Amino acid sequence: xxxxxxxxxxxxxxxxxxxxxxxxxxxxxxxxxxxxxxxxxxxxxxxxxxxxxxxxxxxxxxxxxxxxxxxxxxxxxxxxxxxxxxxxxxxxxxxxxxxxxxxxxxxxxxxxxxxxxxxxxxxxxxxxxxxxxxxxxxxxxxxxxxxxxxxxxxxxxxxxxxxxxxxxxxxxxxxxxxxxxxxxxxxxxxxxxxxxxxxxxxxxxxxxxxxxxxxxxxxxxxxxxxxxxxxxxxxxxxxxxxxxxxxxxxxxxxxxxxxxxxxxxxxxxxxxxxxxxxxxxxxxxxxxxxxxxxxxxxxxxxxxxxxxxxxxxxxxxxxxxxxxxxxxxxxxxxxxxxxxxxxxxxxxxxxxxxxxxxxxxxxxxxxxxxxxxxxxxxxxxxxxxxxxxxxxxxxxxxxxxxxxxxxxxxxxxxxxxxxxxxxxxxxxxxxxxxxxxxxxxxxxxxxxxxxxxxxxxxxxxxxxxxxxxxxxxxxxxxxxxxxxxxxxxxxxxxxxxxxxxxxxxxxxxxxxxxxxxxxxxxxxxxxxxxxxxxxx
Numbered sequence: 001x002x003x004x005x006x007x008x009x010x011x012x013x014x015x016x017x018x019x020x021x022x023x024x025x026x027x028x029x030x031x032x033x034x035x036x037x038x039x040x041x042x043x044x045x046x047x048x049x050x051x052x053x054x055x056x057x058x059x060x061x062x063x064x065x066x067x068x069x070x071x072x073x074x075x076x077x078x079x080x081x082x083x084x085x086x087x088x089x090x091x092x093x094x095x096x097x098x099x100x101x102x103x104x105x106x107x108x109x110x111x112x113x114x115x116x117x118x119x120x121x122x123x124x125x126x127x128x129x130x131x132x133x134x135x136x137x138x139x140x141x142x143x144x145x146x147x148x149x150x151x152x153x154x155x156x157x158x159x160x161x162x163x164x165x166x167x168x169x170x171x172x173x174x175x176x177x178x179x180x181x182x183x184x185x186x187x188x189x190x191x192x193x194x195x196x197x198x199x200x201x202x203x204x205x206x207x208x209x210x211x212x213x214x215x216x217x218x219x220x221x222x223x224x225x226x227x228x229x230x231x232x233x234x235x236x237x238x239x240x241x242x243x244x245x246x247x248x249x250x251x252x253x254x255x256x257x258x259x260x261x262x263x264x265x266x267x268x269x270x271x272x273x274x275x276x277x278x279x280x281x282x283x284x285x286x287x288x289x290x291x292x293x294x295x296x297x298x299x300x301x302x303x304x305x306x307x308x309x310x311x312x313x314x315x316x317x318x319x320x321x322x323x324x325x326x327x328x329x330x331x332x333x334x335x336x337x338x339x340x341x342x343x344x345x346x347x348x349x350x351x352x353x354x355x356x357x358x359x360x361x362x363x364x365x366x367x368x369x370x371x372x373x374x375x376x377x378x379x380x381x382x383x384x385x386x387x388x389x390x391x392x393x394x395x396x397x398x399x400x401x402x403x404x405x406x407x408x409x410x411x412x413x414x415x416x417x418x419x420x421x422x423x424x425x426x427x428x429x430x431x432x433x434x435x436x437x438x439x440x441x442x443x444x445x446x447x448x449x450x451x452x453x454x455x456x457x458x459x460x461x462x463x464x465x466x467x468x469x470x471x472x473x474x475x476x477x478x479x480x481x482x483x484x485x486x487x488x489x490x491x492x493x494x495x496x497x498x499x500x501x502x503x504x505x506x507x508x509x510x511x512x513x514x515x516x517x518x519x520x521x522x523x524x525x526x527x528x529x530x531x532x533x534x535x536x
Contacts, residue, residue, distance in 0.1 A: 008265045009228060009258055010208070012046035012106075012146070012179075012236040013039050013251060014243075015282060017078050020050070021244040024288070031285050032061045033068060038285070039239065040073040042278040043267040044251075046146075047075050048106055048236075053096030062100040072268070076146070077102045081109040081134040084122045088137035098141055105138050108148035108181070111166045112155035124162060128169045135173035146234075147175040148212060153187040156195050167203060177208045177234050182223055185216030185246065193226035200231030210234030213249040215241065220249035225257055228264065235266075239282050240290060240297075252279045256296040260323050276329035277496065284495045289470055296328045299498060303333040333384065345370075348387070353395050366394050376504060377476045377485050383502035385492075385522040386515070392525070401524050402456065403429040404517075409444040409509065422447040430459045445471070445512045452516065462527050463520055465494040473508065490515040494523060 016032050019025060027035070032049065039047050049065065050058040065075055077100040082091040089095075097105050109131040110116045116127040135145050147170035149155070155163035167178050180196060187195075192211070200209045211227035211234070213220040224235055235258075241250030252275055258264040259272050267275075279297040283290040292299040302325040312319035317332070325332050345366060349356045356362060369390060370380060380387040392398035405427035412421050420440045424447035427436045435458060439450030449468065456463045470491035477484045488511040491500045499522050503514025 007263070008233070010045040010210075010234045011251060011255065011266050012048055012076075012210070012234065013044045013239055014048040014212075014236055014248065015039070015238040015240075015286075016047065016049045017051070018048070018243045018248050019238040019286070022242040022247065025242060025286055027286070029057060029061050029064055033064060034285050035282055036065060036068060036070070036073070036075060038278050038281040040070045042239075042274050043071070043271040044073055046104065047073050048078050049075050051078050051093070051096075052100040053079060053093040059096070059099075062102070066101065074104050075102055076104040076106050078106045078108075081107060081130040082137075084120065084126060084130065088133055094134065094137060097138070098143075102143075104144040104146060106146045106148055106179075107134055107138065107175075108150045109134070109166065109170070110151070111149040111163045111181075112151040113159045113162050114154075115151055128165060131166055132169040132173040135170050135175050139174035145170075145175045146177040146179060146210070147171075148179045148181055148236075150181050151183045152180040153182050153192065153195060154184065164199075164202065167199065171203060171207050175207060177210050178203060179210035179212045179234060179236055180227070180232075181212040182214055182220075183212075185214030185220060187219075187223060188217075189219060189222040189226040192223040193230040196227045196230030196232050204231060208234045210236060211249075212236040214243070214245065215247045215249065216245060218246070220247070221253045221257070224249045224254050225262075228258065228262070240279050240286075240288075240294070242286065242288060250294070252297045253295045256323075256328050260327060272327060273329045280493070280498060281495055284467070284469075284493050289491070290498070296323075297330060299333070301325070302330055349391055349395065352392060352397050356395075362394055366391060369394070373504075377487050378502055378504050379487060379489075380502070383489060383500045383515075385499035385501040386503075386518045389501075389518055389522060389525075398525075401430070401460065401521055405429060405434075407448055407451070407513065409447055411444065424448045424451040426451040426455055428452075428455050430456075433459075435459075444509055445516075448509070448513060449516060452520070456520065460524055462494075462524060466492050466520065466523050467494070468519075469493050469498065471512075473511075476504070486511050488512045488515045490519050492519045492523070497526070499523075 016027065016035060020027055036047055049061065052059045052062045077097050079093050079097045082088045082094055110120055110127050113124060116122055116124055120127065135147060138145050149167060152163060170178060180199060182192065196209060203209065209232045211224050211232045213223045235254060237249030237251040237254060239251045241247045255266045256275060258266050276297040280290055290298060295301060302321060304320060317324065345363060346358055389398060407424060407426040410423045420442060422441050422444045425438045435455045437451045437454035439447045439454060441447030441450050453463055468490055472489040474487045475484045476487055485504060485506050486508050488503045489500055491498060501515045501518035501522060503511040505511040
């Protein structure tokens with residue numbers, strides 16, 4: 001049987017440029033290098049890494065990234081057309097783009113007559129000259145040029161003829177790609193498809209057509225997909241969707257949709273299975289929580305809770321899963337709760353002991369303990385790490401990594417400096433060896449976490465990889481006011497995986513301690529098992 005030829009799309013990731021404009025996002029030079037490595041490992045075509053003329057950090061990055069050996073991704077510099085009233089040679093921003101020494105440069109220019117006259121304060125003809133002269137200048141310097149047509153869909157609706165003229169100016173001067181930008185994120189998918197189709201018919205023999213969507217209406221993935229339907233072969237976005245305002249097109253969803261639903265290649269063969277790992281790495285470096293509900297790569301993308309659903313998935317996953325989770329490097333999750341059936345718990349237990357069946361006494365014991373703990377306020381639905389430890393303890397596949405002698409905390413008000421107001425001391429024992437450590441923090445839980453890390457790192461260096469990514473506290477009985485029980489959920493990550501643990505107590509510090517200990521022990525157990533499997 002003849003194989004079906006796949007269409008191919010070039011992916012440009014703008015996490016380091018457009019993504020950096022998102023609220024709360026700030027990358028160090030090393031952060032940017034690490035993201036470049038993660039995106040290159042995934043196999044995207046282009047990594048848009050910032051404007052070397054905008055700040056010293058980006059300038060330093062472009063010098064440092066030259067030393068990084070990449071597989072196939074091209075790091076590209078980003079900038080604007082020359083400023084009004086000066087030549088390209090006089091424009092320091094364009095000179096800085098050349099100093100970055102990237103083979104490819106992304107240049108954005110005005111397509112919308114309103115932007116030209118009201119924002120740029122130039123004539124329409126001046127803008128055409130700025131586009132054509134800038135592209136020609138970069139081409140003469142030996143650069144490939146991707147031209148981002150800013151506000152293109154608004155421009156098309158306002159003055160279609162002029163919008164086309166701006167593209168003609170870029171192509172005639174040597175631009176290889178015309179990226180149509182939905183800069184305000186206000187266009188509908190069908191509009192984008194029809195306009196892209198018409199642009200493609202005009203320019204497809206002279207340049208690649210691209211799409212750059214923003215998510216202001218929650219449609220950036222949809223508009224990107226529809227642009228591909230209209231003829232685009234170049235797609236821009238950020239891997240996990242963050243960016244200015246409501247974000248950019250989420251490339252993790254776009255890539256998976258194109259590869260799995262539209263028979264379109266975006267990544268080198270075999271790399272789609274790295275998608276979840278790459279998304280979590282980028283989120284980790286950016287210090288943002290990856291939305292568990294994110295398609296394909298989120299922690300809940302293949303999570304099942306209802307007993308009937310779980311039973312069906314156990315029999316045949318296609319009953320409730322549109323693609324196998326392993327195709328994108330994710331995992332199937334059966335959530336532990338009172339509505340989860342016995343088959344769910346058996347499935348979880350079999351990960352550690354395949355001999356356990358539904359009639360094994362240990363199953364009833366685990367179910368009994370789980371229900372007692374949930375009655376006491378625990379919630380294992382959102383704390384798979386703690387549930388896994390509960391199963392291990394009942395199966396005899398758990399050994400404590402340390403023994404606590406004591407911990408104590410002290411609060412200081414007003415704080416001694418602007419950030420640190422709490423102090424903790426801890427005494428633990430590991431294989432008969434005593435370790436005492438102290439820590440400072442911006443709260444008692446932070447101080448205990450710091451002290452515990454110091455105490456354990458001598459015995460278990462891997463704890464330095466653990467980062468707490470989320471901390472939630474819920475009061476379980478508000479009628480008891482300050483004497484209420486609280487449930488603490490801690491989400492942790494080591495850059496490779498994420499896990500959540502839980503603790504419950506009337507003492508918020510004790511609840512936090514219980515969740516914290518589970519988090520550390522979960523990581524250490526997983527590392528031991530991973531090393532053992534590698535040895536085998």
